[in-house]
Amino acid sequence: MKITINDVAKLAGVSKATVSRVINNPETVSENLRSKILEVIDTTNYRPSKVAQALSNKRTNIIGIIIPDFTNPVFSKIIVGIEDVFKETEYDFLMTSTNFAVKTEIKQIKMFDEKNVDGLVILTDQINDELRAVLENFTKPIIIIGSDAGLEKIPVVKIDNYRAAFEVVSYLLNLGHEKIVMITGDMKDKFSGELRFDGYVSALKRKGLKVQREFVYSSKYSSKDGYKAMTKILTRTVVPTAVFCVNDKVAIGVLKCCHDNQILVPEDISVVGFDDIEIASLYNPTLSTVSQPFMEKGRAAAENMLKMINGKEVQREIVLDHELIIRQTTAKIKRKK
Amino acid sequence: MKITINDVAKLAGVSKATVSRVINNPETVSENLRSKILEVIDTTNYRPSKVAQALSNKRTNIIGIIIPDFTNPVFSKIIVGIEDVFKETEYDFLMTSTNFAVKTEIKQIKMFDEKNVDGLVILTDQINDELRAVLENFTKPIIIIGSDAGLEKIPVVKIDNYRAAFEVVSYLLNLGHEKIVMITGDMKDKFSGELRFDGYVSALKRKGLKVQREFVYSSKYSSKDGYKAMTKILTRTVVPTAVFCVNDKVAIGVLKCCHDNQILVPEDISVVGFDDIEIASLYNPTLSTVSQPFMEKGRAAAENMLKMINGKEVQREIVLDHELIIRQTTAKIKRKK
DNA sequence: CTGTTAGCGCTTTCAG
DNA sequence: CTGAAAGCGCTAACAG
Secondary structure, three states, X not given: OOOOHHHHHXXXXXXXXXXXXXXXXXXXXXXXXXXXXXXXXXXXXXXXXHHHHHHHXXXXXXXXXXXXXXXXXXXXXXXXXHHHHHXXXXXXXXXXXXXOOHHHHHHHHHHHXXXXXOEEEEEEOOOOHXXXXXXXXXXXXXXXEEOOOOOOOOOEEEEOHHHHHHHHHHHHHHOOOOOEEEEEOOOOOOOHHHHHHHHHHHHHHHOOOOOOHHHEEEXXXXXXXXXXXXXXXXXXXXXXXEEEEOOHHHHHHHHHHHHHOOOOOOOOOEEEOOEOOXXXXXXXOOOEXXXXXXXXXXXXXXXXXXXXXXXXXXXXXXXXXXXXXXXXXXXXXXXXX | OOOOHHHHHHHHOOOHHHHHHHHHOHHHOOHHHHHHHHHHHHHHOOOOOHHHHHHHHOOOOEEEEEEOOOOOHHHHHHHHHHHHHHOOOOOXXXXXXXXXXXXXXXXXXXXXXXXXXXXXEEEEOOOOHHHHHHHHHOOOOEEEEEOOOOOOOOOEEEEOHHHHHHHHHHHHHHOOOOOEEEEEOOOOOOOHHHHHHHHHHHHHHHXXXXXXXXXXXXOOOOXXXXXXXXXXXXXXXXXXXXXXXXXXXXXXXXXXXXXXXXXXXXXXXXEEOOEOOHHHHOOOOOOEEXXXXXXXXXXXXXXXXXXXXXXXXXXXXXXXOOEEEOOOOOOOOOOOO
16 A cells, blocks of 8 residues: 555654655755654655546546657657657646547547646647547647647647758759659648648749659658659659659658669759758768757757647747758759650 | 536436446446436547546556657657557557656656556666666666566566677678678667677687787767778778678668779678668668568557556567578688788 | 544445 | 536635
């Protein structure tokens, strides 16, 4: 049997209210009793039950975190950033992954709600009407990392995906590429994927180029899908001179596929990824990509969450900087093939 | 204000006991009242507070998970395995990473204890006396993934690290290599790191070879450390013909370093990793390594946890299979240099 | 400064 | 089958 506040009270010969006081407002208790109680607490190794405290306080000291996928370092780093900010607090995190399924997101939000989390951090790029409704009905502070859900009241931390993609494609265009394929994310994905695609489209347009249907492929953000898409691309009559991938994982798959088919990168084809995950700078060749500050995203979100929990106002939108990182997978086009 | 069981009771014109019954044992309530209450629950969108239930039931429906590092896919996959088993249950996970610090592990275990988790899954390879004590005093079911802590009562899920390392080195020996370096993990790491090192040592010994001091390097399991170690190795007068790395991340760093220094793999040096993370088969060249069933580890742990929570007995030790995966980074030695 | 009391939301005897 | 009442462990007025 675990020791409770009652046990401590009895052992110290005081009421449990007093014990509660030394736990929460030690200064309101006389030196005398306080040290006595503290001693009992120490010898009995008493720890207040957070569950009981939660019921009484309406505060669980738990934050819910919902991410699409634990195995993508992109999301893991955000978690690390969040953890970092909360390191010295009493907070813990209820975490769950959704595998990009909105249905699962909704289910989990409800679970977290029932478990009375004090706040919710959700990393998502797909927000449909149902999810929007659930989010709006959530009674505790929420912060979204990733996409602008267009929810008036919910603060967002993000980067400018549109702009970043636009820069990538403009860069490729400047290198002389015109046949630029994009391997996008899931087309159902309403936000970062779509915005990156939009950036691709408008960069082409500005150059007077049309987006060609057979130059757009989709993926589920995995290396396997990147490999598959590239395999398909290589069978086409018109082979592109550059491939812009929705993320680095896809790009790695593309690179691998090129290597397996004796296609030289960047000599034959230039490849650009997105995210700058660790492997981007370790791969052979090193991958040109867009870096974004994941840890910082987590930190910003966490700091905002902390503020919201304490009833303070926060910025509705935080846009962090991205950066085009040029490495070995991109080069000037040599001649028209 | 959130709706409570009392509200529902009033609206349905019954006592809260009855409402509680239809939630937990619907069959004990008359058809009549039941449907009435169900309707109220439905229209009010009432959800029982898990916190209140927890206080009453002494069950939070929360499992604590402690891992060293979210950014290592090795651990993430285990999480995915665990999640998978619990998918259809009411359980959620309080997760935290420790960055391999025993101190943090201990702190978090205590936090989780206070928060009344129903069980604890801990992925760790370093167990010192203090941690051992904390673990032994934990009142709820625990399951360890990774290392045999030598704790009588705590079930463990693991692979045979010693045997796997022994096989790797024997394989290298059979290819004709004799100058085999090992880049180990943190030497403070008592278990998987140490066991892999032990396997290395005894494979060499069996061949009548001595372990040479200057052939053993340590790392903190990161690519950066692998790169650093390899840089050092290349400055030595005696350059090895093979490098066995404690994990794939380190191996990737080694590979990158070789490439940056015009060392050909496997022509000049063979490299072997451990874990078979996704990038191992995507890297260029593809990495020879030991694969281990991470998802399965998570699943096995989760299944055991579920059993323990329900008071059933479980195996004290589950040893999963590993497999030596030979890819492009290893080759027969050509000639003595 | 300290103790008494009520209550957080739910479950569970115990009567009826 | 249903309701009243006690209790889970803690906090927070309210008196004294």
